[in-house]
Amino acid sequence: MDLNAWFQKGLTAEEYIHSMTQNKEEMLSIYERFSLSAEDKSKLEALRTQRLRGIVLTEDWCGDALLNNPILMRVAEAAGMELRFVLRDQNLELMDQYLTNGTSRAIPIYIFLNEEGSEVAVWGPRAAEMQALVIERRAALPEKDAEDFQEKQMDIYKQLREQYQKDTAIWQTVANSIIAALLK
Template identity: 35%
Template sequence: MASVQERPAVVTPERFASGLTYEEYMGRIKVNKDQFESNYQAAPATEDDVAFFKKVIAQRGGLRVLAIAEDWCPDVYRGLPIMAKIAQLSGIELRVFPRDENLDIMDQYLNQGQFRSVPTFACFDGKLNPIGTWHERPRAANETMAKMRADLEKLKLSEEDARAEYRKRIQPEWDNWRRETVRELRELLTQ
């Protein structure tokens, strides 16, 4: 989900530059490395997408994305690789900040004003003027997940069986949601 916000004082050029590159972040993660790698490979980035992001970079004098993440989170190992692949192919300057080590930044970008959701992508132009923020997962995923949970509650399964059935139902959706993530990021950058 996306929103537009002012740049907080904690995001200075120096602070932004202190963030980890995606490669540095990958070098220090402790869990789910295989998930990050497979999601990076599966990340959709068409020629049209790359051309779009390059055009935004040219129009805005650069494009910087501050990503707030934690390696244990499924939304992070699904979403951050998409942003990383787009950044690599189009020239976006991406910096990753582990959330729990950077709560001052996280607290400037709370989801719905209250949740420390990850991943969070704060997008800026080349001079660090804010463009907007994207949180957690695409809207379509939130809607489908809520419906799946409601449907599973009706089945009155044990907690363990419900969790297994939920994972089974949700897995095939991620290809569509990856594409939807790219669409939402494009939409955010045209505001």
């Protein structure tokens, strides 16, 4: 798989944001309010010489992308990394190479490349701590065939979405996870 070609096919951050029809204001709000610590910036500064690039498999309707993409954008700025956004639903050939647990088209997925176009790291769709939180919340749901399952599931997603937009500790958790993947 030619990851350089996929990178070239992707939208710039500006193009992606301009094309967004859902979650745009919420994502930009996190982007505007989140900043990396001096320590994180220093760690990422050291990556600049590697000239890494990132492919962001995403969709604007995705709640996890709403949280993770603006954090990644700040990480990329500090690392001097160019990002390109590739829409999952229009690019299943690429998505199917990065399935979560070998079966799920969960997003966002971040594919980090070196100058030659070789994959150096992959991250997503969630930080481990965020995955644990989602699993914990889902465990409280009634059985899938229960009459109120859909309603309760939507309530959980709404609560998570609100928490994603307000909880700065979550933002730092995501940043820590992405940075750890880059520094491996």
